[in-house]
Amino acid sequence: MPDTKEVQTEFKPKILAFCCNWCAYAGADLAGVSRFQMPTNVRVIRVMCSGRVPPELVIRALANGLDGVMILGCHPGDCHYSEGNYLTRRRAHVLKRLLEYIGIEPERFQLRWVSAAEGAKFSAVVKEAADKITALGPNRWGDKR
Amino acid sequence: MKATSEEVQTSVKKLFEDGSIGHFIGYETGSDSLHVTPCFLKSGQAASRLVWNPLCANNLSKYLLDFKKVEGKVGIMVKGCDSRSVVELLKENQIDRDKVFIVGIPCGGIVDTEKLLAVLGISPGEVVAVDDDGDAFLITIREGTRRVQKEQVLRGECLACRYPTSVIYDVLLGEAVSSLPWVNNDYIRVKELEALSLAEKERYWKRELSQCIRCYACRNICPVCNCPECIFDKKAPRWLSKANDVSENLVYHLVRAFHVAGKCVDCGECERACPMNIPLRSLNKKVEKDLLELFGYTAGIDVEQQPPLTTYQVGDLDEFL
Amino acid sequence: MVSQAKSKIIEKSRLTELLDKLAQGYDLIGPVQANGVSFRRVESGSEVTLDYINSVLSPKNAFFPQTETLFRFSRDDNQGFRIEPGAEADREQVIFGIRPCDARSLRLMDIVFNGQYKDSYYLNRREKTSLIGLACFNPDETCFCPTFGIDPASGEDVDILFSDIGDRYLVEASTDKGAALLDRFAKFFAELRGDEEQLREARKAGLAGMKKLDVSAIADKIAPLYGSNYWESISLKCLGCGICTYLCPTCHCFDIADVNLDEGGERFRCWDSCMFPEFTLMASGENPRPNRKTRIQQRFFHKLKYFHDRSAELACVGCGRCLRYCPVNIDITQIIEDVISGKARNE
Amino acid sequence: MVAPRIGVFVCHCGTNIAGIVNVPEVVEYARGLPYVVHAEANLYTCSEEGISSIKHAIKEYDLNRVVVASCTPRTHQPLFRNACADAGLNPYLFEFVNIREHCSWVHMRNHQEATEKAKELVKMGVAKARWLEAQEEFESGVYPAAMVIGGGVAGMSAALNLANQGFEVHLVEKEPKLGGRLLKLNRLFPINKDPSELVESVVKAVEGHSKIRLHMPAVVKAASGYIGNFDVSIDEDGQETSFKVGVIIVATGAQVLEPKLYGYGKLDNVLTQLGLEQRLKDGEVGEFQNVVMINCVGARIAERPYCSRLCCMTAIKNAALMKEINPKANVYVLHRDLMTYGVEFEEYYRKAKEAGVRFIRYTLSNPPKVVGRKRVKAVKVYDELMDMEVELPCDLLVLATPLIPNDDNAELSKILKVPIGDGGFFLEAHVKLRPVEFAMDGIYVAGSCRWPADIRESITQGYAAASEAVIPLRRGLVKVEAITATVDPKICKGCGICALVCPFDAIELKESKIRGLEGKIVSEVNAALCKGCGLCAAACPNRAIQQRGFTDMQLLSMVNALSGKR
Secondary structure, three states: OOOOOOOOOOOOOOEEEEEEOOOHHHHHHHHHHOOOOOOOOEEEEEEOOHHHOOHHHHHHHHHOOOOEEEEEEOOOOOOOOOOHHHHHHHHHHHHHHHHHHHOOOHHHEEEEEOOOOOHHHHHHHHHHHHHHHHHHOOOOOOOOO | OOOOHHHHHHHHHHHHHOOOOOEEEEEEEOOOOOOEEEEEEOOHHHHHHEOOOOOOOOOHHHHHHHHOOOOOOEEEEEOHHHHHHHHHHHHOOOOOHHHEEEEEOOOOOOEOHHHHHHHHOOOHHHEEEEEEEOOEEEEEEOOEEEEEEHHHHEOHHHHOOOOOOOOOOOEEOOOOOOOOOOOOOOOHHHHHHHOOOHHHHHHHHHHHHHHOOOOOHHHHHOOOOOOOOOHHHOOOOOOOOOOOOHHHHHHHHHHHHHHOOOOOOOOOHHHHHOOOOOOHHHHHHHHHHHHHHHHOOOOOOOOOOOOHHHOOOOOOOOOOO | OOOOOOEEEEEHHHHHHHHHHHHHHOEEEEEEEOOOEEEEEEOOHHHEOOOOOOOOOOHHHHOOOOEEEEEEEEEOOOOOEEEEEOOOOOOOEEEEEEOHHHHHHHHHHHHHHEOOOEOHHHHHHHHOEEEEEEOOOOOOOOOOHHHHOOOOOOOOOOOEEEEEOOOEEEEEEOOHHHHHHHHHOHHHOEOOOOOHHHHHHHHHHHHOOOOOOOOOOHHHHHHHHOOOOHHHHHHHHOOOOOHHHHHOOOOOOEEEEEEEEOOEEEEEEEEOOOOOOOOOOOOOOOOOOOOHHHHHHHHHHHHHHHHHHHHOOOOOOOOOHHHHHOOOOOOHHHHHHHHHHOOOOOO | OOOOOEEEEEEOOOOOOOOOOOHHHHHHHHHOOOOEEEEEEEOOOOOHHHHHHHHHHHHHOOOOEEEEEEOOHHHHHHHHHHHHHHOOOOHHHEEEEEOHHHHHOOOOOOHHHHHHHHHHHHHHHHHHHOOOOOOOOEEEEOOOEEEEEOOOHHHHHHHHHHHHOOOEEEEEOOOOOOOHHHHHOOOEOOOOEOHHHHHHHHHHHHHOOOOEEEEOOEEEEEEEEEOOEEEEEEEEOOEEEEEEEOEEEEOOOEEEOOOOOOOOOOOOOEEEHHHHHHHHHHOOOOOOOEEEEEOOOOOOOOOOOOOOOHHHHHHHHHHHHHHHHOOOOEEEEEEOOOOOOOHHHHHHHHHHHHOOOEEEEOEOOEOOEEEOOOOOOEEEEEEOOOOEEEEEEOOEEEEOOOEEEOOOHHHHHHHHOOOEOOOOOEOOOEOOOEOOEOOOOOEEEOHHHOOOOOHHHHHHHHHHHHHHHHHHHHHOEEEEOOOOEEEOOOOOOOOOHHHHHOOOOOEEEEEOOOOOOOOOEEEEEOOOOOOOOOHHHHHOOOOOEEEOOOOHHHHHHHHHHHOOEO
């Protein structure tokens, strides 16, 4: 009998990145201006501050089946609003642990600091996230209800 | 000395008489001898209905939200854990300290009735009374009295209770208890779950979360879940589908764990209320443990303490460089 | 009386094997221990537990699932939609272990779903289901089914009734469907030995003293309590959760919503509860039942009056779940007593 | 409520987008999205033609939402918002989708995936647009004064410019003297004049100006507020002083690198160009016969990849001067590439060559080597053109080192909340479109603190920054972007979490005065203080407080759209 070859479509994770207007979004713009090539997996949502992103949105995104969620903000101390990213940092540490506790790989939720000058870092962060999440495979918690 | 039902009745009667309170929230015997039910008094006359015994599990503090607009002060009976949720309600400006009269009751632990029936091998109808007797409970059944070691039959939260005596009160009935002998190893269950592999965690929680019927009892009974309109009840935006599946239940329970982060005092009411026996305390305790380890924070101790997720230190742990 | 023609016995030791066989030929639903006992689909007899008075969730899920796809839709090339029906029960299903109270509740749900409007989803499952009941000789403190004329040891509302009489089960088919099922699995069943009736009567001793309230005039007696502050006193302790309604075998309210995806979606229905603030919330923002008092009143009026007005039946089977699982111990039997005795009145 | 009617405009951006993303496919896809009633492609949506196309479509299709998929909102949002406003549509009913910086430019090798991503980004933008609401901008007054930080030539030019237009200027200089780096120079290229003429006249004008308040020596300690309304506090000679200004210009200059190369600091006949200028100025250059200058010392290397631009001209200037002082001297300039941009500079270079200055090119992989133990005796260099190593006798070695950022840039950046770029220089909002402004409104940048600039450029930038800064000062009013927080007092439970997290003390718990809610304690946002960060909106447990333009509904709709939900 001929081998029924399983046609495996390559897994292309879908990753959401919330970027703060002042640092990370500007860094993403700079990556563009600098033509730093990167994987196509990441979609950016602009917010004014990383501190605008509540855990509800991250959890909802993962429950919707998105394969990864990132929050990208200014480096600690550089927040345009002085302290927004410090609050984000606290929340993210708690959220990350809670997600892992429930069995969601910690790579699926990341907070990273990217300044307006770090176009290269933005592209590196995107690449790293895409690689890691591709290796993990699809998010197994998603449902489109 | 431990406070008795009679002591509670006498004190409450006196509080009504001297005008200290206009309302009182306590416990009375419920549908059978193994249950108590919340009791709301408007005068001292019916104070003889009040009881205090190791069945008084309900955290009554949530009812304070319904008594915001009444005349006079509202008296309320609080165990150690209940008093800590009162602190959280005060922190969130949900109640006015001047309008509540807090009757603190040192607590030697609450009976888990399921465990009790299993240990004694009896049916609920056989129990006549349950009393506190130091390191044991005295169970009066039809045939006589049985003594059961507390550690065998306590509720889970009582096995981990660090605050048996009210942290805030206007009057304390009975002698303060500073610590409970059986409480030593915190977060045993959380640590067990943390030690599982990711795949095991996923399996475990997917099974538990799939049990949820979204009756919202855990939310509705929780004193620190006190939003007049919960985001899950909002039509727009819709955070949660009414469909019951694991992913929606995940959103519900994780977001709830986050919303009570830094406020949960482990009164255990969510887990007690859950008809599906979902280990909800294991979720909330995890967050509690992380807040303690990361930021040195314990909820419900001090009204002046700022909630941990509304503040920061420049030198906070940073795993995200 | 045990009718000889339709009655058999089965040795207890053969029950698991029977259930295994049932699970092969049917979708078998039985009591399973997982976070308390509830009725769930099982693949083999060994999954079934017999250590329960009654389940946490009633078997209503098997007919009226908490979430049920009504139909799916997808976009077609001409800017229109294609509609496909939701998954229908295509296999016959057997529910093993249903208690007489829960079996009665199905008869009450039939009034709703098989009345003026025929609910094909419910009826399809109902039709394809055989009920194997398990007589109840050991009721809970909170049970009060005799109030509604239910005999917990009877097979009135099931196809087959199993009665535990010690070393064996007495097996009685009370419908043709039940008799056919017995025939199909005849090799598991043996003829009566003659002492079965005696053994059963002995076991019925456990039913003595069950709570039985006189509800003959309750619909009339509750009517004047509309708007009464009696409901306020109950609502004071009520948390407004959905335990009582979701665990109730007769509660049948549902909501309908759509899942709207890029490629199509589905319309589903799901349980709803009159205890929830959005239950009768209208698009305008108006809610005729804006507080716990009016919601509590609605729940009891529906069970004890409105349902009766329409069908001459009360929407309660005395299973006691609402009382047993209420975190604040709201006691429906107390409320019924208060209404009957006149203790509940306008103050 | 009127049903949303969304128009989508997808920009080719010449080939910038259309060369990678299949624009017609994106337009076709957009047409099928919910509430989209019109979609079109534009060669350049930002061109006059594109703008008029938007305006036309708003009327023609009765659009009440506009989505442009092109470049970045950080540069082009105002343009498109204005286009909407011109066509009678509230500018806040506009949504930006970035398919250039975030898509075509970074996925140049994968056209198909880039196109799919662009579609999805458009879908998300449309999902958000459906929930956009018209907003009124809050107008706030502008305090008619400016602060200029840095009393060098750029800062003084800016200060004079503003003061001459009648505005009060606080000039904050950290040294006890005005003039900055200019004070240390000997001659100016390409005019070879003594800089003191220039400095003295400018300093005199500044010092004598009735509108300029000098703070010297002084450093900025704290600043808070926003355009039109900054509260500044400075440490002036040990005393703390506070004042209010409407705008701030940063012109703090840069410093010259002190290298650890070629024996600098160890061998006593090795100088930097600046050191040489000092000696020339003081007349202490002494006898010399063989002068070697090395360019690009510590510049254009891996650690410091940029070209400091000024050093070549400085070396040419000083080499020619040395030759002028001692025409018999051998003067060599060892360089990697000569930057003599501009007609006059090239001429200046030619004259130096004519005067006998010898230029030798070396490479980074084969740098010059110094010979000598206590003093430099010679320099060995591999001459690229001759393809051989030459040994140049040397009694004075002069190193041209780059300008590097000031050490306190990082601190000032934190105080003012303005970014610094890779090398440590300040970073403007956009290199071409907003060259003297920071991304933060009301703060501007001029001179070498941004990038090494010569005197003329510093003056020009000083003027440019002043002329940008004078716009709000002159108007007296600024519009604050309508992204501030709003409270629904019906839902608010008065827990005060929002007030706790607000970095600007813009939220207070107050008794509501709204009918039906009288006496209820609820949060109230002071729009004048709110900066629109949205921290409150993320912290509020029941979402009674929302950030305009970034509401839960809008963000959640984007998340859902990305997940394939409608």
